Amino acid sequence: MTTAATDLADPAAMALDLRYGTDHPSGLRWNPTIAGLLDHRSVRAYLPDPLPVGTIETLVAAAQSAATSSNLQLWSVVAVSDADKRAKLAELAGGQKHIAEAPVILLFIADLARPAMIANDAGVAAEGYDFLESFVVAAIDAALAAQNAVVAAESLGLATVYIGAMRNDPEAVAALIGLPPRAMVVFGLVVGHADPARPAAVKPRLPQTVVLHHESYALEHQRAGIAAYDDTARTFQTAQGQNPVGWRALIVSRGRNAAALNGRDRLKVALRALGIALR
């Protein structure tokens, strides 16, 4: 189910070329929503223009409409527009200028403080929220919510980029926005108007033969697709004016040792300091 040649009049084939390189699945189903999803790009260059009135409320309504495990709703969001706070967050993220440049960053919170308050108000223990499972639920539900916000933002012509580096120093980020115990920013989401003078490209992904499995998982057979993707990544990196190191080198370098994690090797310690026990 792959094709080498692309019909330039076929929007699906053109979108798949950008997402996978030339060797991509064909025969996909297509509509404007799917076209929008395939066209996603993470944008790191913004105009300073504010978001139109009602935008944040719209993104949060979309976010809250995502599924949430057992309807527990173990996440919250803090919208930071204040320029000083954004400058500080940019610094905490290792100097990511787009956080200071765009008008707002949405900080998505794994929120175990709210259920703890509710249980405390009811005069009962909330031991269940001390387990790793509850943190995993909160982080996953925050991600489902945030991704709906991304889809909504892009449908409005806005751009976004996730900021995982909010986990480089979780205690400092928590202090900046006054989080109570048992709450932690799992990631940020910058939202704004992309600067048309500095456009972002669609980044190619691994072939579906590597990521998608049927009935059972197979590891060894992924090597051929990974090698092909290394070439796709090099072509993309060259076109972007980057060092064409490929993808396997990135995987190796990121996993090399604790220091390669930019402080996130101490995430467990940080979570416990924030009152998230991970039992």
Added chain:
Amino acid sequence: MTTAATDLADPAAMALDLRYGTDHPSGLRWNPTIAGLLDHRSVRAYLPDPLPVGTIETLVAAAQSAATSSNLQLWSVVAVSDADKRAKLAELAGGQKHIAEAPVILLFIADLARPAMIANDAGVAAEGYDFLESFVVAAIDAALAAQNAVVAAESLGLATVYIGAMRNDPEAVAALIGLPPRAMVVFGLVVGHADPARPAAVKPRLPQTVVLHHESYALEHQRAGIAAYDDTARTFQTAQGQNPVGWRALIVSRGRNAAALNGRDRLKVALRALGIALR
């Protein structure tokens, strides 16, 4: 920014009524994509009809188009269509019949096996993937991907439901689909055609005043919105023929103790048994 009365000719107001009850934000931005996101419902009643050709590849292309931390792509998906395997998964999920009823369940995998293989092939250590941070990245990226698949599926008129209960017995689920060490199913996603004879409702969520904060987080002030939501939840539960216990009771009962987690209190032990160290 709330309104009590709804203009029945206003599709945004009608969608917000369903999502929040009558006391919802107004002045939201609106388009067909946002309308689709707001209309999400988790469906637990399916027809046996197979998915149209090309559907799974389309959902995976949408999923892969979501952002992924540093382009690490630490997730994979196993599409399970085999009836015996789905019956077994339904049983492992505590008897969730919709897993056996719908034609396919997508099992989303936090995949630290792939980077470990790549590092091993390169003859270098992959210590960084042993840290909690790498598992968090994998789980969040799997969630971002899955949510794009949900949006794509619903845009095609299909229905979905997430299955967090894949974490009730992670070792058994891993064994069923032949996962290697360092890989774990973080959740499932059932996809199929909703049974029109057993329709699902839009579930109301917490007021935005509880979930959305500006510049800094506030816990205490959430109590009024939570109390109002308890009433909204009771109205919904009554309309659904459920016991109208409200929402706070759910939060309290889920957090009561380890036993309330349906086996997921041992998630840390299970992850370590699967080779995910969580350093």
